[in-house]
Amino acid sequence: MSDYNFAYLDEQTKRMIRRALLKAVAVPGYQVPFASREMPMPYGWGTGGVQVTAACLTPDDTLKVIDQGADDTTNAVSIRKFFEKTAHVATTEKTRAASVIQTRHRIPEEPLTADQILVYQVPIPEPLRFLEPRETETRRMHALEEYGLMHVKLYEDIARHGHIATAYAYPVKVEGRYVMDPSPIPKFDNPKLESAALQLFGAGREQRIYAIPPHTRVVSLDFEDHPFEASKADHACDLCSARHTYLDEVITDDAGGRMFVCSDTDYCAGRQATGHHGRLSPQEATA
Amino acid sequence: MTPLLSVRDLSKTYGGRIGCADVSFDLYPGEVLGIVGESGSGKSTLLNCLAGHLAPDTGEILFDTRTDGPRDTRKMSEPERRMLSRTDWAFVHQNPRDGLRMGVSAGGNVGERLMAVGARHYGQIRAQATDWLGRVEITEDRLDDRPSAFSGGMQQRLQIARNLVTGPRLVFMDEPTGGLDVSVQARLLDLLRGLVREMGLSAIIVTHDLAVVRLLAHRLMVMKSGHVVEQGLTDQVLDDPQHAYTQLLVSSILQV
Numbered sequence: 410m411s412d413y414n415f416a417y418l419d420e421q422t423k424r425m426i427r428r429a430l431l432k433a434v435a436v437p438g439y440q441v442p443f444a445s446r447e448m449p450m451p452y453g454w455g456t457g458g459v460q461v462t463a464a465c466l467t468p469d470d471t472l473k474v475i476d477q478g479a480d481d482t483t484n485a486v487s488i489r490k491f492f493e494k495t496a497h498v499a500t501t502e503k504t505r506a507a508s509v510i511q512t513r514h515r516i517p518e519e520p521l522t523a524d525q526i527l528v529y530q531v532p533i534p535e536p537l538r539f540l541e542p543r544e545t546e547t548r549r550m551h552a553l554e555e556y557g558l559m560h561v562k563l564y565e566d567i568a569r570h571g572h573i574a575t576a577y578a579y580p581v582k583v584e585g586r587y588v589m590d591p592s593p594i595p596k597f598d599n600p601k602l603e604s605a606a607l608q609l610f611g612a613g614r615e616q617r618i619y620a621i622p623p624h625t626r627v628v629s630l631d632f633e634d635h636p637f638e639a640s641k642a643d644h645a646c647d648l649c650s651a652r653h654t655y656l657d658e659v660i661t662d663d664a665g666g667r668m669f670v671c672s673d674t675d676y677c678a679g680r681q682a683t684g685h686h687g688r689l690s691p692q693e694a695t696a
Numbered sequence: 697m698t699p700l701l702s703v704r705d706l707s708k709t710y711g712g713r714i715g716c717a718d719v720s721f722d723l724y725p726g727e728v729l730g731i732v733g734e735s736g737s738g739k740s741t742l743l744n745c746l747a748g749h750l751a752p753d754t755g756e757i758l759f760d761t762r763t764d765g766p767r768d769t770r771k772m773s774e775p776e777r778r779m780l781s782r783t784d785w786a787f788v789h790q791n792p793r794d795g796l797r798m799g800v801s802a803g804g805n806v807g808e809r810l811m812a813v814g815a816r817h818y819g820q821i822r823a824q825a826t827d828w829l830g831r832v833e834i835t836e837d838r839l840d841d842r843p844s845a846f847s848g849g850m851q852q853r854l855q856i857a858r859n860l861v862t863g864p865r866l867v868f869m870d871e872p873t874g875g876l877d878v879s880v881q882a883r884l885l886d887l888l889r890g891l892v893r894e895m896g897l898s899a900i901i902v903t904h905d906l907a908v909v910r911l912l913a914h915r916l917m918v919m920k921s922g923h924v925v926e927q928g929l930t931d932q933v934l935d936d937p938q939h940a941y942t943q944l945l946v947s948s949i950l951q952v
Binding site for chain 2: 553
């Protein structure tokens with residue numbers, strides 16, 4: 410048998426997820442429990458994100474899948490193929506052309522618009538987890554807005570490293586109420602959490618969904634004398650010379666050679682197509 | 697003078713068994729109350745009920761709050777009660793591992809209560825943590841060490857610093873010197889006595905060690921099988937015990 414229900418999940422399951430999504434949007438940053446299903450991929454590959462995407466997709470949608478900024482790595486390719494096969498939706502690598510974007514650990518460089526949905530894959534939704542292992546206790550702390558512990562983590566960072574060394578999954582406060590783990594995006598992306606697009610977060614193994622509605626206030630936690638800083642590698646992209654994008658460092662040989670390239674492959678390719686080139690661009694492009 | 701803590705007819709049962717029954721007392725500001733009794737006499741149950749860790753079945757616990765005067769902590773909402781336990785109350789556990797975060801540095805442990813009440817300036821938090829470590833005789837160079845690298849006595853002193861940093865008015869202590877050897881115990885008691893006097897703290901100390909109450913407590917309550925069998929001034933109770941159980945307790949002390 411080769412006929413899947415549209416987007417793999419059955420209609421009742423999608424309905425259940427949509428209800429959780431509505432609640433998540435109504436209470437920004439709050440982790441809504443949902444009955445996560447077994448998906449035909451291992452935990453850690455984005456089972457939460459896939460379920461949220463499946464519940465959001467319509468036949469008219471255009472889907473883009475990002476893995477660490479790239480469109481062509483295993484995770485992105487396999488999830489894109491999955492929805493091509495089960496939902497027959499159009500797929501794209503262009504950020505601008507997509508209506509639903511599922512992402513792992515990055516926010517696209519290009520600003521998102523009001524008619525787009527960004528779906529995050531989340532490994533551990535609980536920002537307080539490594540400080541307070543008891544779920545009963547962390548839920549109570551969220552309910553009573555007791556977030557002093559989150560600053561203890563940042564305090565430890567400064568005490569040990571001299572600065573806030575948390576570089577990804579940097580905790581944020583949503584709409585002045587809930588402290589949220591923005592999934593392991595680099596803290597460079599944190600300012601982009603205030604966006605025109607709807608942002609949904611799905612954690613499959615942990616069975617939680619949460620959301621940031623468009624134009625919601627999202628503040629990265631910090632200290633008065635150690636303010637938040639959206640850091641990145643201090644280089645220009647070696648392919649498109651962009652200085653304002655998040656960069657991957659790529660080791661090129663065993664003699665210390667390395668290059669920095671935009672982690673957002675679509676954005677980098679777009680810049681190269683419009684004539685930007687960097688230090689290591691192919692010669693025929695510069696000629 | 698209004699009592700800081702006023703307890704009336706407090707009872708707690710575990711099913712058919714009595715935890716503590718019909719306990720009433722007043723604690724005035726600056727006063728230290730000792731609760732002694734053998735294991736299973738209900739002293740820890742009583743302390744946990746007072747500190748809001750257990751819900752008593754009947755009775756009143758009136759605490760003299762800073763803003764609204766005496767209020768029944770049992771009728772407070774949970775956020776209010778937890779706020780109290782972060783600011784005006786402190787709880788020193790017998791085992792420092794219960795009261796400390798073992799994966800967080802000493803400075804972070806002391807700073808946690810400050811950050812929980814809204815401190816957001818790293819430099820100031822650190823300065824206060826350093827100051828408090830000094831007060832409990834832990835040198836400044838241990839500020840960034842984890843409690844797991846500390847000795848038992850140091851852990852206990854760290855726990856005390858962590859609890860007192862927000863300037864509480866009432867401290868609950870559950871066997872604060874249990875599990876420490878006598879010389880460390882003596883130093884800790886000395887330190888506690890100094891801090892209590894200096895900060896004008898009120899304290900309730902649960903212990904089975906009569907030497908501890910003799911040294912620290914102004915008044916003493918003796919418990920047996922969940923009931924208070926005798927209470928009064930510490931020296932009076934210890935020197936002239938009236939109840940048979942208290943007489944037994946006092947005569948059981950080993951003389952070295």
